[in-house]
Structures are given as C-alpha cells and as structure tokens.
Amino acid sequence: MVHVHVAGLVQHAHLQLNVTALILETTLKKGSLTIFKGAKNMSYGYHLSKIYMNNLTQFPMRISSTIYNFLEQKVDNRNLLDLCCGTGHLAYYFLKKGYHVTGIDLSKYMLSHAKNINTNYIRAGKATFIHGDVTNFSLANRYSIILSTYDSLNHLDNFTLLSDTFKNAYSHLDENGYFIFDLNTKQGLSKPNGGLLSEDENHFNMAQSFYDSTWNKAYCRYYGFIKEPSTEHYFKYDETISNTIFSLSEVERSLYQTGFTSVYFATLRDLDRKIENPESKDRVFAIVRK
Numbered sequence: 001m002v003h004v005h006v007a008g009l010v011q012h013a014h015l016q017l018n019v020t021a022l023i024l025e026t027t028l029k030k031g032s033l034t035i036f037k038g039a040k041n042m043s044y045g046y047h048l049s050k051i052y053m054n055n056l057t058q059f060p061m062r063i064s065s066t067i068y069n070f071l072e073q074k075v076d077n078r079n080l081l082d083l084c085c086g087t088g089h090l091a092y093y094f095l096k097k098g099y100h101v102t103g104i105d106l107s108k109y110m111l112s113h114a115k116n117i118n119t120n121y122i123r124a125g126k127a128t129f130i131h132g133d134v135t136n137f138s139l140a141n142r143y144s145i146i147l148s149t150y151d152s153l154n155h156l157d158n159f160t161l162l163s164d165t166f167k168n169a170y171s172h173l174d175e176n177g178y179f180i181f182d183l184n185t186k187q188g189l190s191k192p193n194g195g196l197l198s199e200d201e202n203h204f205n206m207a208q209s210f211y212d213s214t215w216n217k218a219y220c221r222y223y224g225f226i227k228e229p230s231t232e233h234y235f236k237y238d239e240t241i242s243n244t245i246f247s248l249s250e251v252e253r254s255l256y257q258t259g260f261t262s263v264y265f266a267t268l269r270d271l272d273r274k275i276e277n278p279e280s281k282d283r284v285f286a287i288v289r290k
C-alpha cells in the first residue's frame with residue numbers, strides 16, 4: 001500500500017537506499033521492525049490497524065463500487081471471497097448489495113475492525129471473517145468472485161508465495177467466476193512517497209516510502225503518536241510494511257500456468273479494457289478467469 005503523494009520528497013535512489021538501511025538498522029535495534037520473510041510474519045498491528053481505519057479506507061470504499069459495477073452483469077451467484085480483506089470495507093459494500101462475503105486476513109487487528117463494521121451481516125449468516133494466510137488455506141465453498149485489493153498481494157515476500165495464492169484462488173473459484181486483484185507496479189513503488197497522514201490533539205501520523213532497487217522491494221514506514229484513551233498517555237508506534245515488486249509478465253505467465261485461461265491487466269478507469277503496457281502504470285488490476 002503506497003498511497004500518499006506529497007510533493008517535495010524527491011530523493012535520489014542511493015539516498016533512499018541509505019535512509020532505508022538506516023531505518024531498518026535503527027528499528028531492528030529497537031526490536032520493533034517487522035520484516036516479512038514469509039507470509040506468516042506479515043503484520044498490521046494494533047496501532048497500524050487503527051491508523052488504517054482512520055486514514056486509509058477511502059481507497060477500498062472507492063474501488064468497491066467500480067468493481068461491483070464491472071461485475072454486476074457478469075456473474076449470477078452473489079458470493080465473494082475477499083483475500084487480505086483488511087478492515088472489511090470492501091466486504092461491507094458488497095454485503096450491502098446482497099452478497100455473501102468471506103474475508104481472510106492474517107492480521108487479527110485488521111480482522112477485528114472488519115468484524116465490528118460487519119457485525120449485523122455476521123449475525124445474519126451472510127459474512128464470515130477468517131484469520132488465515134492467503135498463501136495457504138482451504139475452504140469448503142467455491143466463489144463466483146475472488147478479490148484482493150489495495151495491492152495486498154504486493155505484501156507477499158516472493159514469487160512462490162504469490163503463485164501459491166494464485167493456486168488457492170484457482171481452486172476456490174467457480175468455473176464462470178472472476179478473480180480480480182490489484183498490484184502496485186515497479187513504476188508505482190519506485191516513486192518517492194510519503195508525508196503527514198493526519199494530526200490532531202489525539203494523534204500524529206506519518207507515512208514514508210522507500211524504494212530498494214537491489215532487492216526489488218519498497219518499504220512503507222508508518223510512525224507517530226497516538227493517545228491511549230484509557231491512560232491518556234501518548235504511545236509511539238512504528239511499523240514498516242514491505243512490498244515486493246513483481247514483474248507483470250511473470251505474473252501473467254504464472255496465472256496461465258496455474259490453469260486460468262483468460263488474463264489481462266486494466267486500470268480502475270476502465271476494467272473492461274486491456275492495457276497494452278501495464279508496467280507503464282503505477283497500479284494495475286488483473287482480471288482473471290478460469
């Protein structure tokens with residue numbers, strides 16, 4: 001997730017690398033860094049999940065309606081599997097439209113927000129939120145739509161984990177279903193990003209991204225202060241999320257190897273239209289069918 005575009009943060013690549021290294025070193029010393037060697041280490045901790053709820057849910061809310069409109073005339077069954085569902089805002093949109101939704105996420109903190117905002121649908125038996133790893137899961141149901149949004153799959157540490165996720169999507173998708181996910185491209189992830197997310201008397205939140213061309217990674221560091229309502233004390237949080245830059249031609253090849261028969265990349269502007277040079281965009285949506 002790299003989402004903040006603030007002018008004035010132009011840094012040279014070598015400087016970015018040095019800063020990344022410095023931050024990694026410093027945070028490692030403090031023992032607070034989350035480096036994702038495998039999916040199991042992924043984190044969206046207590047504080048970052050709160051920051052996400054307060055600052056970062058506009059994107060999933062915005063894209064929900066676009067994806068819904070794209071799919072509305074294309075699928076008959078209204079059951080959706082949301083991989084890396086996060087705080088459940090996309091799920092909420094589709095639940096309101098009459099879908100049954102199952103969400104999977106590795107962060108129990110993100111999931112607790114998802115469960116809170118969708119409580120009524122859970123009680124009605126229309127929504128289920130599962131604490132799990134999208135690279136390794138098995139459910140009894142099949143789904144007409146499988147989604148993974150806000151470049152969640154960039155969080156997977158390597159191509160093997162991405163391919164494992166594709167295999168899981170394949171085995172859980174109906175024959176006529178759609179698997180749609182978005183990825184930040186190399187172009188998107190290598191741009192300097194960051195800035196103030198929000199501030200008031202209760203919190204101060206910053207985000208800053210760093211591109212590491214050596215390892216084809218981009219890191220987004222979230223840090224700041226947040227007032228704990230119970231104690232009135234300010235707590236300093238600091239979490240770094242890693243993103244892997246995947247080659248889109250390899251992504252396409254892997255999807256075909258998995259068994260999917262139709263794959264194209266589009267932008268949110270027009271999900272029906274295949275774009276010819278996806279690496280020239282900052283973010284693309286893969287539209288995938290069996």
Ligand SMILES: C[S@@+](CC[C@H](N)C(=O)[O-])C[C@H]1O[C@@H](n2cnc3c(N)ncnc32)[C@H](O)[C@@H]1O
Nearest residue numbers: 001039060084085086105106107133134149150
């Ligand atoms: C940027 S958030 C996106 C959340 C949601 N899809 C949205 O659009 O708002 C990324 C989410 O991916 C989850 N995640 C990362 N790796 C995962 C994995 N291997 N299995 C399940 N969830 C994962 C994180 O916990 C986090 O909630």
